[in-house]
Amino acid sequence: MTRALVYGDVDLNLIDGSAIWAQGMVQTLARAGCDVTLVLKAPVRTGRLVDPLRALPRVTVLSPHEDGLTGEGPMRPAEAAAVIARIDAQQPFDLAVVRGRALATQLAAGPLKGRLWTYLTDVPQSAAEFDGKAKGDLRRIADASRVLLCQTEELRGFMEAAVPATAGKSVLFPPVVVLPDDLEPRAEGAPDGKLRLVYTGKFAPRWNTLEMTRLPALLRARGVDAELHMVGDKIHQEAGFAAPMKAALESGDGVVWHGGHPRAEAMRLTASGDVALSWRDLSMDTSLELSTKVLESGALGVPVVLNRNPMHERLFGEDYPLFASSESDVVDALTLIGKNPDLYEQAAERCRAAAADYSLDAAVRRMRGYLETTFPEPRRNGKLKVVVAGHDLKFFTKLLDHLRDRPDMEVRLDKWPALKTHDPERSLELVQWADVVICEWCGPNALWYARNKQPGQKLLVRLHRFELYSGWPMKLDIDAVDKVVCVSPHYADLTLQMTGWPKHKVQVIPNWVDDEQFDRVKLPGAKHHLGIIGIAPSRKRFDLALDVLEELRRDDPRYTLFVKSKLPWEYWWIWERPEEREHYEEVFRRVRRSRTLADGVVFDAYGRDVPAWLRRIGFVLSTSDDESFHLAPAEGMASGAIPALLPWPGSDTVYDTRWIHRTPQDMAAAIAATVSGGRWEDEREFARAQVRTSYGLRVVEDAWVDLVFGIHSANMELSSGHARIPGGKADR
Amino acid sequence: MRDRSARLRAALRESDARVEELERRLAALETSTTVQFGRIVAGAARNPRRRAARLPRELYKLWKKRDRPTESATLRESAARRLDRFDRPEDRLLVQRPSDRPVVAGILGRAAAAELSDKYEVVAVHPHDVRTVLETADVDALVVDARAGEPGGPWAYLGVPGMFDRDRDLDEARGIARVREIPVVLWGDNPPPTLAVLDWDPVATLKELS
Numbered sequence A: 001m002t003r004a005l006v007y008g009d010v011d012l013n014l015i016d017g018s019a020i021w022a023q024g025m026v027q028t029l030a031r032a033g034c035d036v037t038l039v040l041k042a043p044v045r046t047g048r049l050v051d052p053l054r055a056l057p058r059v060t061v062l063s064p065h066e067d068g069l070t071g072e073g074p075m076r077p078a079e080a081a082a083v084i085a086r087i088d089a090q091q092p093f094d095l096a097v098v099r100g101r102a103l104a105t106q107l108a109a110g111p112l113k114g115r116l117w118t119y120l121t122d123v124p125q126s127a128a129e130f131d132g133k134a135k136g137d138l139r140r141i142a143d144a145s146r147v148l149l150c151q152t153e154e155l156r157g158f159m160e161a162a163v164p165a166t167a168g169k170s171v172l173f174p175p176v177v178v179l180p181d182d183l184e185p186r187a188e189g190a191p192d193g194k195l196r197l198v199y200t201g202k203f204a205p206r207w208n209t210l211e212m213t214r215l216p217a218l219l220r221a222r223g224v225d226a227e228l229h230m231v232g233d234k235i236h237q238e239a240g241f242a243a244p245m246k247a248a249l250e251s252g253d254g255v256v257w258h259g260g261h262p263r264a265e266a267m268r269l270t271a272s273g274d275v276a277l278s279w280r281d282l283s284m285d286t287s288l289e290l291s292t293k294v295l296e297s298g299a300l301g302v303p304v305v306l307n308r309n310p311m312h313e314r315l316f317g318e319d320y321p322l323f324a325s326s327e328s329d330v331v332d333a334l335t336l337i338g339k340n341p342d343l344y345e346q347a348a349e350r351c352r353a354a355a356a357d358y359s360l361d362a363a364v365r366r367m368r369g370y371l372e373t374t375f376p377e378p379r380r381n382g383k384l385k386v387v388v389a390g391h392d393l394k395f396f397t398k399l400l401d402h403l404r405d406r407p408d409m410e411v412r413l414d415k416w417p418a419l420k421t422h423d424p425e426r427s428l429e430l431v432q433w434a435d436v437v438i439c440e441w442c443g444p445n446a447l448w449y450a451r452n453k454q455p456g457q458k459l460l461v462r463l464h465r466f467e468l469y470s471g472w473p474m475k476l477d478i479d480a481v482d483k484v485v486c487v488s489p490h491y492a493d494l495t496l497q498m499t500g501w502p503k504h505k506v507q508v509i510p511n512w513v514d515d516e517q518f519d520r521v522k523l524p525g526a527k528h529h530l531g532i533i534g535i536a537p538s539r540k541r542f543d544l545a546l547d548v549l550e551e552l553r554r555d556d557p558r559y560t561l562f563v564k565s566k567l568p569w570e571y572w573w574i575w576e577r578p579e580e581r582e583h584y585e586e587v588f589r590r591v592r593r594s595r596t597l598a599d600g601v602v603f604d605a606y607g608r609d610v611p612a613w614l615r616r617i618g619f620v621l622s623t624s625d626d627e628s629f630h631l632a633p634a635e636g637m638a639s640g641a642i643p644a645l646l647p648w649p650g651s652d653t654v655y656d657t658r659w660i661h662r663t664p665q666d667m668a669a670a671i672a673a674t675v676s677g678g679r680w681e682d683e684r685e686f687a688r689a690q691v692r693t694s695y696g697l698r699v700v701e702d703a704w705v706d707l708v709f710g711i712h713s714a715n716m717e718l719s720s721g722h723a724r725i726p727g728g729k730a731d732r
Numbered sequence B: 001m002r003d004r005s006a007r008l009r010a011a012l013r014e015s016d017a018r019v020e021e022l023e024r025r026l027a028a029l030e031t032s033t034t035v036q037f038g039r040i041v042a043g044a045a046r047n048p049r050r051r052a053a054r055l056p057r058e059l060y061k062l063w064k065k066r067d068r069p070t071e072s073a074t075l076r077e078s079a080a081r082r083l084d085r086f087d088r089p090e091d092r093l094l095v096q097r098p099s100d101r102p103v104v105a106g107i108l109g110r111a112a113a114a115e116l117s118d119k120y121e122v123v124a125v126h127p128h129d130v131r132t133v134l135e136t137a138d139v140d141a142l143v144v145d146a147r148a149g150e151p152g153g154p155w156a157y158l159g160v161p162g163m164f165d166r167d168r169d170l171d172e173a174r175g176i177a178r179v180r181e182i183p184v185v186l187w188g189d190n191p192p193p194t195l196a197v198l199d200w201d202p203v204a205t206l207k208e209l210s
Helices: A017-031 A049-054 A077-090 A101-108 A134-146 A154-162 A213-221 A242-251 A263-271 A282-286 A294-297 A312-314 A327-339 A341-356 A360-374 A395-405 A424-433 A444-452 A490-497 A543-553 A578-593 A610-616 A631-639 A664-676 A681-697 A697-709 B002-030 B033-048 B055-064 B071-087 B089-093 B108-116 B129-137 B166-179 B203-209
Strands: A005-010 A035-039 A059-062 A095-099 A114-121 A145-150 A170-171 A194-199 A226-233 A255-259 A274-279 A304-305 A384-390 A409-415 A434-442 A456-464 A482-485 A507-509 A529-533 A559-562 A601-604 A619-622 A642-645 A717-719 A721-726 B103-107 B121-124 B141-145 B184-185
Touching: A005 A077, A005 A384, A017 A035, A017 A049, A017 A095, A035 A077, A035 A384, A035 A482, A059 A077, A059 B002, A095 A101, A095 A145, A095 A213, A095 A721, A101 A114, A101 A134, A101 B141, A114 A134, A134 A145, A134 A154, A134 A721, A145 A154, A154 A170, A154 A610, A194 A213, A194 A263, A242 A255, A255 B103, A263 A294, A274 A294, A274 A327, A294 A304, A294 A341, A304 A327, A312 A395, A327 A341, A360 B071, A384 A395, A384 A444, A384 A697, A384 B203, A395 A409, A395 A543, A395 A697, A409 A424, A424 A490, A424 A610, A434 B108, A444 A456, A444 A578, A444 B033, A444 B166, A456 A697, A490 A507, A529 A610, A529 A631, A543 A559, A543 A578, A559 A610, A610 A631, A619 A631, A631 A642, A631 A681, A642 A664, A642 A681, A664 A681, A681 A697, B002 B166, B033 B055, B071 B103, B103 B108, B103 B166, B108 B121, B141 B203, B166 B184
Parallel strands: A005 A035, A005 A095, A035 A059, A095 A114, A114 A145, A145 A170, A194 A226, A194 A274, A226 A255, A274 A304, A384 A409, A384 A434, A434 A456, A456 A482, A482 A507, A529 A559, A529 A619, A559 A601, A619 A642, B103 B121, B103 B141, B141 B184
Antiparallel strands: A717 A721
16 A cells, blocks of 8 residues: 655645645545545644544544644744654655645655655746746755646646756646535526626735626626625735725625635535636736636536636637636626526536546546556566666666566666776676666677676667667677567667577567656647757758748748757767768758748757647657657657658658658648648547557556566567557557 | 866856855845844853943844845845846947848737838847847847737747746846847737736837837
8 A cells, every 4th residue: 555645834724725735635645545644734723624634544644743743833844844754754655745845845855855746836937936046946856756746737837848857757736626525516507587796715906806896787787687795804905905895895786795704605605606706817817827716616517707818728618708808808708698598508517527627536537647657566576686787878767767666676777887887896796686687778788798697687688779880789699688679670670680680589669658748738829830859960851841841831831840959069079070060051041041931940948848848849850861769759649749750761660651751842741731631630639549559658668577577478560650569468 | 078068067057056046045144133143142252351342232233224125245246247148238239230220129920020020120039049139139129029929930839828938038038138228018919918917118119219
């Protein structure tokens, strides 16, 4: 059973958004199968939130104040971090979900490093707010966190671009809407009689609460009989606001003020209304977070008036009838639905459907997925001893993480400082310890381990394009090697041809795509955006990508090429070669001078935020002269973009031929036809399904685990232009 | 070798940034009332004959200025260092660009670019060339189109919440323009909220350029 600790820098005596978060998180983890320990920040003064949690199975509530672990009053972050470390030391947790930047910063330096699942909040929300301290704090938090939980896609993408250390470990964990058990949602059907508007929350200028009090009168002038029910008692004390706000609450025309109420009662009042109001000042639309109250209204079957912004458009649909950005918009929208029962029903249904994705059930499904990835099920008792040896593990990191996460393996690393350099004593010690050795790269590391392999030990070697032409494979004692793994059938064939090794020694396991990380909602208009990842060295043929773009822009200037790459002059070994420099001088001159390409090429910064960047890309290009696999099109496919390749040797053994075009002109014609023919959505979904089946991370991980455990039936074969795993494995 | 030196330069830059952060924290600490109180009391304890007599007066002075904001020397120096990066007009003065009309640097969509080019020499700014263009071009204003972030253009998604890179590029452009004291104008109606909340010079400023 996975043991989880939950600590939010929140006082559970006060019912606010962060307390509701803690409640939702504990329930989610418990239902996802964890033993949950909730540590309280403050002494218990009321059991309203805590008592129901104590009653849940698999949930323990710890009060450090009652247990004498801390003094009086709510714990400050440093104090809380020390208390959590003491609790953990008694019986270590598998994971600790924490909320609050100050607290997470403290914990990042402590013994929970590596086990933190940090829920990101109180972080900068614009580039201008990001100072050195924020970046430093967040980098340390990211380094110490196993998982970063982000409330919205906007926040996740923003963090990945601003703090690269967050990339690869950030996952979505949206607000959880938990309705009180005995609360009945609003009965379906349009209002008959008076239109009851409801607002719950604080009264403050940016929440437009004073403006709301004018709505009943304005609606009456339009022939809609309405009253406004306002729930809450916190009036923002600002000169020029507090007095008129209070007056409007007490004696506003058509305004009914209910005063402050507990959360459950406020929700009951919302459910008794017809329309909830969440229309706010435009400055609130810059937020990267989502209002839980909006979702709660949806779950209660009460449609919401709210600002039109990209996040809300995605949630409710662009044609949602209750978007508003000004007072007149609000009056128009309410008049429309006040007089049109069908439209009212449509709005209510949209809200209900949107809220369903934020239910406790949905949160539990998400959490189970994250837990399964992080804590895989064992295949056997005991631990297989595995050594991974190599000088550069960047192409093996995800697999290495998975092998390390497995409870049935113990993994040790033999990190060679350079291709030919290692610590022989360390290597000798490891080779005597291991059951299985995996050599990443078929270089001197593979030669050393082949020479020193122990009886009964298994040796696996992963061979890339680079070594094939280096001469190292020719020197390898293939009899000592159990399997050489190549990433594509083409390179497997080349390897066999060049080395003369027996066929059964070479196996294809492709590169992988972390398909769950790349699976993100596309941004509007992405279908006119081409992407290319990596344009150096010249064999990447950036010039051919420009040919494609030029063709497309002759007919439609919306086509834009976004380049995610270091620039060629940022690689000294490329820039010192005259022929390379000449190539790029010419290519960049073309970008500068061509009228067709003007404003059509954007060089985005190289970085680890590729999944977030791909949200804006509709087609990913691969125009290279030569590749062994080329991950970029596969990553594009996983992101929901369409791959477009020119036929580099072996491309048809990695990708379906439907994505491969004979010339740049053919590629441009295919792209234009896909977009103008309205096939972009269907094609991209097809591509996404294809890449998940063939190169999804779980599929490839399983193939490697099969190989490490000695199950040799996982050879990946070719089928209709793309790789698949026989035996039905690919269909899981 | 060059790669190594690039790595070392990057490490040096990062170290500089860390030192700067630590200097700021230290400066903030040193100017804090708590630390000063501790120093005064400790000083008096170490040297009771000379300093104990001054203790009440020093404590009173400290109490009197307890809420007064202070700016640390480190902060002023680092701000100057940052300004140095922008405030190098000499290279820009070497670049010739003859024009009888005002020159505006533009973060623009297609329609705004066409409209503005009727009256002004427009220097297009792209996300990747903000610094290069603005540091070399002799422009009279920076104009940001409210619709520049529409898809199908180089500034696609400018103004959409969460687009850190576009947000950062715009911030850089505005920062350079402000340091150069060039007007920064938001052009067009219904800007996205993330642009609307920023401070802009009035559109009328452009007319004054003519």
